[in-house]
Amino acid sequence: MNQMSNYPDFSQLGYQVIRELGRNREAGRITYQATALNSDQQVVIKEFRFADAGGDWSSFKAYQREIEVLQQMQHSRIPQYLNSFGTPAGFCLVQEYKNAPSLAERCSFNPEEIKQIALSVLEILAYLQRRIPPIIHRDIKPENILVDQQLNAYLVDFGLARIRSGEVAMSSVAAGTPGFMPPEEQFGRPLTKASDLYSLGVTLICLLTGTRSVAIGNLIDDNYRFDFKKLVPQLSSNFVEWLTKMVEPNLKNRFDNAVVAMTALKPIDVVGGGIKSRKKAAVLGLTSIGIIAGLGAMMIYPALTTPRQETLVKRLLETKECQKCDLHGVNLKGANLGNANLRDANLQGANLEFANLGNANLQEAYLDNAKLGSAKLGSANLEFAKLGSADLGSANLGSANLRGAFLANGHLQGANLEFANLRGVNLGSANLGSANLGSANLKDTYLECTNLEGANLKGAKLDTKLRNANFKGAIMPNGTKHR
Template structure:
């Protein structure tokens, strides 16, 4: 990150809030951990941070002065739109939590959603394209039917998040933000910079899905068009791609296309000399009108003798049911008693936290202490903020599982597969992690005091700010792991592999190093 010119009076305060290339937002209640992305030419920087009071992970996006020749973004001018975003209520949108002014602009705070972006998933098959597109269209159906309409303005593969490979919950994050974008009287005023419309959102969905289908990055999406802005991507897609999907994607883009949209999608900005177009009809499959023909009402014909026989049969059936299904308690046979008890136990289990986890593969803020999940298949399980201390997960498959802020103190996770799992802020004090697979797992701010990670695989794991005091890491493989600012004091790293590991700012007081020496 390049600091602004401190010689300019308007930017003198920048040096006061920047330290070690990260801003200090503690006065607003946030500790910035790392920079996620930057668009310096547009004055946009995004950070991963933690709410100091609750230790909850959040994402902070900063709108800042680009350079001394440009004005500081007017926070008050954006407040109406920020307020609208904070009022959105959808389980598939990242909630906006807060906003605050800075000396060089302002920041917008939203909840952090663990998962991977569609951009990170690379080229997607047709079935996944349909799944993602359907989810995003449903989200837009909610936004575009609000009064006034809310436009996302920033749909692209990097802003579509998939939480796990098993649950496949899909989220839309990082709304675009423009001043007064939704004021009805100036939305399409001639001469003003055109803002995004519903058509732009739909256009962006189409382009995003084509990029994912062809393996094209957002910045290179202009190569999907010829000189006349006509789509030309068929040569890039698999030969077995459904022709209906191709036609639908082309319709999404071409029916909603305006000349400025491609430049905006590829982050090259909006041309202020072009006027926005009206919103075209959303492309949907043709629906047949329901039949208007109605069957005539039947005339009542009463056959009393048949009615009497029917009533008698119903009475007899009721007596049989009463005798065999609902007998009095003193008439129940041992087999019936056992069956009823089994039914009651199954119902109780289904309603329990354990039953919910087994059935739904998710249980948030659940109490699962001292449970046995040895060798369980729980890939992609969601166990955020759950109490799991003392539980047995030995040899379990927990790939891509989410344990954010969960309590696993004293649990047994020996030899478990936690590859790519999310354990942000998890409590693992005294936990048995011997031989565990934590390849590419996320343990930022995790607490592992006294834990055993002997023979563990931690290759390319994110361990920033983790607390590893007095941890047994003998023979652990930490190749490529990020241990920046982690506390490894008095831990044992004898014969551990630290090839390409990052130890910037790590605390190594009293730590036994791989060669057997003790760090001062």
């Protein structure tokens, strides 16, 4: 009851606030879930507090624009405009409530689910683009897309939307979210129906790579192109090609509109495709089994994809040196690679189970989807390594340096990470159940939707945001057990 008293009283206007959903201090905006007293309907109230330090006229105009746009909308997956009213502190907008979290709040999706979400959003964009004149949303990002359990998408926050009159919509001031804005928006050029496709493409890259919205700029190169392909080796070449076209810097090279993009996406297999066929062809073309002597033990490896890789593996085992080598998919199970230099090597999909990689240099190496179960990686340097969806179950990473590494969706059940440096690591949706993180450095580590059930965090440095992480039964840094 006391908590209720902290909320604004809109009862005379017909609404009872239930809880706060979000707060945007810069825009002076607070969003609430409320009940309409005359119907018991659940609603969303966006309160703009003009008197707050963050409030300014541009934000107020955004509310007016959102109302103008929403009043025109009649679509089941755009929350309906219901009401608006003034308050002593500012202004309120009332919309239909959708019981669905945003993509920024949800845990990971598999590639097929992401395709379904993409098609769902494209259907909404197709509706907006069929309007006369068409409507450009201008702020598509994970935070503005809600998704229910059936993977139906809902598009929200039309505060930056622009009604496109004539052939193009001009924007004198760049708006939107950095990293998600298409280049034409950033440079004040005309916006078209292809502009929202760019932002949707960036959103899909976030979902597929486990990258946070605030960090998406790290994937953009000097030519304004997204460098994401090495992070998603499991995706089909056709799907990667489709996604690359969505985020083309030059809008003339993108799909023309949502309908064209949707038509192109529907028949595409998200996983496999060209990538699978290449692997199959490589296997069918093999005629031998490579037998390589490895430091006192005779090790038998399945024939390698290419003679070049066979030579590289032999060199690696003999000299422990293979910087920037292409070793993707090779079988190095049980290999003795202690102190090896594999900096910037491509080991995507490689089998390194039970391998000894103690003190190895794997800085900036590509290990996405690699098998590292029970591997020995004590004191290894994995700084900025890419380990998306890698299997590190029961691996020993004691005192390893993983600063800035990418481990989203990784499997680290029962792994030993005692005294490891995990500063700035992306562990989004990773499974660290029963892992030992005693005295590990977890400063600035991304732990959204991470499973740490039963993990040991005693003595760990943990000063990061913990949103949707599972700490059930974990030993916390202060030595207490989390309920």
